Amino acid sequence: MSLREAAPAKVNLFLHVTGRRADGYHLLDSLAVFGPAADELRGESASSLSLRVEGPFGCALAGEADNLVLRAARALAERGGVSPRAALTLVKRLPVASGIGGGSADAAAALRLLNRAWGLSLDETELREVALPLGADIPVCVASRAARMGGVGDVITEAPALPRCGLLLVNPGVALPTPEVFRARSGGFSPPAALPAAWPDAAAMAADLAQLGNDLEAPAVGLRPPIGEVLSALRALPGCLLARMSGSGATCFGLFATAEEARATCDALPAAWWREGGALTG
Numbered sequence: 001m002s003l004r005e006a007a008p009a010k011v012n013l014f015l016h017v018t019g020r021r022a023d024g025y026h027l028l029d030s031l032a033v034f035g036p037a038a039d040e041l042r043g044e045s046a047s048s049l050s051l052r053v054e055g056p057f058g059c060a061l062a063g064e065a066d067n068l069v070l071r072a073a074r075a076l077a078e079r080g081g082v083s084p085r086a087a088l089t090l091v092k093r094l095p096v097a098s099g100i101g102g103g104s105a106d107a108a109a110a111l112r113l114l115n116r117a118w119g120l121s122l123d124e125t126e127l128r129e130v131a132l133p134l135g136a137d138i139p140v141c142v143a144s145r146a147a148r149m150g151g152v153g154d155v156i157t158e159a160p161a162l163p164r165c166g167l168l169l170v171n172p173g174v175a176l177p178t179p180e181v182f183r184a185r186s187g188g189f190s191p192p193a194a195l196p197a198a199w200p201d202a203a204a205m206a207a208d209l210a211q212l213g214n215d216l217e218a219p220a221v222g223l224r225p226p227i228g229e230v231l232s233a234l235r236a237l238p239g240c241l242l243a244r245m246s247g248s249g250a251t252c253f254g255l256f257a258t259a260e261e262a263r264a265t266c267d268a269l270p271a272a273w274w275r276e277g278g279a280l281t282g
């Protein structure tokens with residue numbers, strides 16, 4: 001076996017916290033899309049399970065005793081009734097704890113890769129069942145296709161048909177753990193959004209998204225003020241149709257009419273920030 005899977009960044013174009021469950025988990029309404037940056041997972045045959053982490057953000061995971069990739073591999077092996085055997089390599093290009101679900105994308109990539117490698121043939125629904133106990137964001141990453149997220153992240157439904165457009169992702173280099181942001185949230189809940197079946201172009205999508213928000217953005221900016229600087233810088237870029245934070249932050253996105261515009265504007269932002277522009281892939 002020699003297999004590869006891309007693990008694309010998940011971007012929440014809006015995120016409403018609609019309620020809270022008795023166990024403390026929050027109910028969400030969100031539109032998740034994928035791209036333009038990704039980690040990569042590679043797998044080779046081996047007699048036991050191992051993981052090597054490399055890439056620009058690999059060192060951020062050096063102290064991680066139980067990488068989500070290994071947890072996903074073990075959970076899948078248990079579900080499939082097989083021994084977990086594979087030599088995995090993760091190329092970590094996405095910033096860690098940054099609101100774009102990098103760890104979730106890696107875990108989902110491991111499920112897809114090992115489902116093939118071990119000949120398990122679990123379908124998408126079955127893979128999502130394995131995914132959910134590992135993290136609320138992993139089910140939507142199993143298909144890594146644009147989707148509406150409901151429940152705590154476990155209710156995945158169809159997204160509106162998306163126009164071609166560009167996304168610029170920017171992270172100011174501050175990690176922000178998800179539980180901290182949910183804890184810092186104050187105020188009530190937002191209603192679920194009403195979305196059309198399709199958007200004809202990026203401008204129409206941006207106009208509708210502008211009526212919605214990310215309920216975690218204000219608490220995240222309060223915890224990490226550089227996020228506010230990123231949002232201001234994105235809003236000032238020519239061609240930026242909408243700027244918002246993704247997930248629980250700190251990564252923010254700018255929405256552009258084309259991938260080329262999103263890529264070209266990268267250089268206008270401080271080089272100390274992580275920046276990645278390109279097409280919204282789904």
Ligand SMILES: C[C@@](CO)(OP(=O)(O)O)[C@H](O)COP(=O)(O)OP(=O)(O)OC[C@H]1O[C@@H](n2ccc(N)nc2=O)[C@H](O)[C@@H]1O
Pocket residue numbers: 012015024025026027028030098099100101102104134135136137138151152153178179182246247248249
């Ligand atoms: C906020 C979102 C939006 O897509 O994205 P990220 O910021 O992580 O990218 C996700 O819901 C994050 O999912 P994920 O990061 O997998 O969360 P988990 O590991 O399951 O949970 C971490 C912690 O976040 C809080 N949490 C998470 C999900 C949720 N629906 N309600 C919550 O309250 C809980 O405090 C939980 O203990």
Ligand SMILES: Nc1ncnc2c1ncn2[C@@H]1O[C@H](COP(=O)(O)OP(=O)(O)O)[C@@H](O)[C@H]1O
Pocket residue numbers: 061064066067068069095096097098099100101102103104105106107137176178247248249
């Ligand atoms: N492969 C992985 N990539 C990133 N984080 C991981 C991974 N495995 C475990 N983690 C842990 O999961 C936490 C959340 O990571 P991540 O998915 O990057 O956050 P977010 O969903 O906010 O972008 C990290 O702080 C780290 O401790």
